[in-house]
Amino acid sequence: MSDAPERILIKGNEAVAFGAVDAGCRCYFGYPITPQNEIPEAMSRLLPEIGGCYVQAESEVGAASMLLGACASGVPSMTSSSGCGISLMQEALSYMTGSMLPAVLVNMARGGPGLGDIGPSQGDYFQAVKGGGHGDHRNIVLAPATAQECYDFMFRAFALAFTYANPVMVLGDAVVGQIKEPVRRTPPPDALAPERLAELAAPWRVEGRGRRGPGAAPRLVKSVYLAEGTLAARNRQLRDKYEAMRAEARWIAQDTDDADLVVVAYGSIARAVRSAIRALRAQGAAVGLFRPITLYPFPDEGLRALAAARPGRRFLVVEQNLGQMVEDVRLALFGPAGRGAEVLFHGLMPGLLADAQTLEEPVRLALAGKEIRS
Amino acid sequence: MNNPCNALPEALRPREGESLVFDAPAAQVDRPTHYCPGCHHGIAHRLVAEVLDELDATDRAVLVASVGCSAFSYDYFAVDALEAQHGRACAVATGVRRANPDSVVFTYQGDGDMAAIGLAESVHAANRGELITAIFINNTVYGMTGGQTAPTTLIGQITTTSPAGRRLRGEGGPLRMTELMAGLDGVAYAERCALDSVRHVRAAKKALRNAFEVQIRGLGFGFVELLSGCPTNWHMTPQAANRRIAEEMIPVFPLGTAKNLLDK
Numbered sequence: 001m002s003d004a005p006e007r008i009l010i011k012g013n014e015a016v017a018f019g020a021v022d023a024g025c026r027c028y029f030g031y032p033i034t035p036q037n038e039i040p041e042a043m044s045r046l047l048p049e050i051g052g053c054y055v056q057a058e059s060e061v062g063a064a065s066m067l068l069g070a071c072a073s074g075v076p077s078m079t080s081s082s083g084c085g086i087s088l089m090q091e092a093l094s095y096m097t098g099s100m101l102p103a104v105l106v107n108m109a110r111g112g113p114g115l116g117d118i119g120p121s122q123g124d125y126f127q128a129v130k131g132g133g134h135g136d137h138r139n140i141v142l143a144p145a146t147a148q149e150c151y152d153f154m155f156r157a158f159a160l161a162f163t164y165a166n167p168v169m170v171l172g173d174a175v176v177g178q179i180k181e182p183v184r185r186t187p188p189p190d191a192l193a194p195e196r197l198a199e200l201a202a203p204w205r206v207e208g209r210g211r212r213g214p215g216a217a218p219r220l221v222k223s224v225y226l227a228e229g230t231l232a233a234r235n236r237q238l239r240d241k242y243e244a245m246r247a248e249a250r251w252i253a254q255d256t257d258d259a260d261l262v263v264v265a266y267g268s269i270a271r272a273v274r275s276a277i278r279a280l281r282a283q284g285a286a287v288g289l290f291r292p293i294t295l296y297p298f299p300d301e302g303l304r305a306l307a308a309a310r311p312g313r314r315f316l317v318v319e320q321n322l323g324q325m326v327e328d329v330r331l332a333l334f335g336p337a338g339r340g341a342e343v344l345f346h347g348l349m350p351g352l353l354a355d356a357q358t359l360e361e362p363v364r365l366a367l368a369g370k371e372i373r374s
Numbered sequence: 375m376n377n378p379c380n381a382l383p384e385a386l387r388p389r390e391g392e393s394l395v396f397d398a399p400a401a402q403v404d405r406p407t408h409y410c411p412g413c414h415h416g417i418a419h420r421l422v423a424e425v426l427d428e429l430d431a432t433d434r435a436v437l438v439a440s441v442g443c444s445a446f447s448y449d450y451f452a453v454d455a456l457e458a459q460h461g462r463a464c465a466v467a468t469g470v471r472r473a474n475p476d477s478v479v480f481t482y483q484g485d486g487d488m489a490a491i492g493l494a495e496s497v498h499a500a501n502r503g504e505l506i507t508a509i510f511i512n513n514t515v516y517g518m519t520g521g522q523t524a525p526t527t528l529i530g531q532i533t534t535t536s537p538a539g540r541r542l543r544g545e546g547g548p549l550r551m552t553e554l555m556a557g558l559d560g561v562a563y564a565e566r567c568a569l570d571s572v573r574h575v576r577a578a579k580k581a582l583r584n585a586f587e588v589q590i591r592g593l594g595f596g597f598v599e600l601l602s603g604c605p606t607n608w609h610m611t612p613q614a615a616n617r618r619i620a621e622e623m624i625p626v627f628p629l630g631t632a633k634n635l636l637d638k
Contacts, residue, residue, distance in 0.1 A: 055472060070472060073477075211434070
């Protein structure tokens with residue numbers, strides 16, 4: 001027997017649940033919605049066994065509000081949902097950002113708009129990265145592509161949420177959530193111990209003032225700042241925090257050194273793109289992959305470095321939507337030669353599994369600088 | 375009990391041979407409120423603060439505030455507090471109590487907040503038997519936004535959004551929250567009280583105490599509805615507002631204990 005930790009065969013959704021619990025999550029609030037039901041199902045079994053709490057809420061509005069209360073208590077807590085359910089959570093999400101609370105939300109995205117379908121889609125990119133709540137709201141977004149990353153990224157999500165006292169969203173899709181793969185259940189290097197999370201929450205959590213000793217001043221967790229100038233001061237504080245979060249941008253670049261074309265893709269689509277790139281490289285094509293791990297903060301420095309390293313190099317964004325992340329790539333690569341670069345787009349429709357072979361043709365066309373018809 | 379928010383001015387401190395016989399509760403911040411003259415929030419706050427002290431719960435109390443006139447209720451309670459979105463106080467309180475089972479958690483909500491936008495969150499928290507106490511201020515109008523129709527507005531009552539008087543058909547009848555709550559299995563205590571007279575205020579304090587006791591004893595959800603005056607939006611003097619509670623509200627919203635599991 002090897003000393004390597006045993007691997008278990010589980011779905012991405014189950015990996016989310018195991019990862020969350022192993023990272024210290026002790027409260028889960030949710031409402032059933034496909035394709036993420038394995039998360040609440042697993043949590044309803046796992047949490048009571050370790051003294052945690054599982055509540056099936058009356059709605060996603062209720063679930064996200066319960067999450068706000070648990071987060072204000074400083075206890076690592078989460079919810080999960082999919083597209084239309086996340087829409088209902090946006091009210092609480094904005095309040096949690098305004099109140100500076102470390103919430104973790106998982107979106108195993110399905111097709112939209114509206115009720116859409118229950119298949120894979122990346123149509124929630126804007127909602128996760130640009131939307132997410134009213135006001136000057138921002139939240140960190142992590143994009144796992146495998147069941148192992150679902151497990152690992154839950155640790156990162158809690159670590160970032162507590163470090164910045166800000167909501168973090170893990171954005172997968174129906175494929176990421178439903179795919180069954182071997183997962184090693186060991187904490188990744190960037191995990192923070194639950195004791196550390198508690199330390200980070202100790203200065204602001206509500207708990208009953210008597211817990212802080214006799215005569216302790218009461219605490220207040222809120223997002224309302226009505227007196228003249230106070231919201232401005234609060235939002236300057238948020239702006240500084242969002243700026244600091246930029247240091248958390250992460251990405252993976254593969255086969256980019258000699259690439260004339262860099263394909264930019266995230267999540268499950270990046271896996272299909274990766275297979276297509278392998279096949280094309282075997283045929284001698286100079287193509288590489290840039291996969292954002294954080295969608296917010298967006299890794300634009302990484303993209304700019306690639307553009308600067310090889311002037312004239314082209315970029316192709318492949319997404320399972322009508323073109324959302326491509327706007328961030330274009331913003332990152334806007335500018336004169338040597339700084340900017342040409343950005344092409346290929347979109348896949350929702351509800352269908354991305355097939356690596358059918359991705360070879362658009363990548364080949366982009367490499368040759370020809371028009372791609374999605 | 376130690377209250378970091380109330381330091382008695384030197385001139386008021388008892389001298390040798392004197393003793394302090396009346397003071398603000400430790401759970402209360404002794405300061406002028408932003409409420410209108412004749413508003414009953416001040417009385418309700420005071421009663422809740424007294425009950426928290428008497429039950430020795432102030433040190434572990436967490437207030438979940440609402441949206442409406444009582445949005446800033448946390449300014450007057452010397453306890454840890456947090457803000458909830460409009461209507462979501464009972465769901466937020468669920469999260470607080472579940473995450474921190476040793477705390478004593480209460481919401482303080484008006485009729486628009488609890489009975490309109492937050493009806494689902496309130497009813498489901500109650501039905502789950504969450505160990506929280508919900509204090510429901512019923513003054514038949516949206517106070518903070520200027521006196522619009524509430525779910526509790528009486529039939530025929532003129533508001534800024536029912537200029538012809540509320541009509542049953544199309545606008546609905548006054549929602550009776552206490553009766554609704556009492557019908558739920560998770561509710562351990564439900565009572566409707568009024569704040570229009572000394573006798574009723576005394577009864578309200580007993581009800582509040584019971585609604586906290588069921589939480590502390592783990593029996594279930596505690597609920598108290600307080601019929602309250604809003605002289606500003608009713609366009610009345612405070613005295614006339616008290617008369618309106620007695621003559622117009624109580625016949626529609628009967629007072630009394632609708633459910634009590636304390637003695638079972």
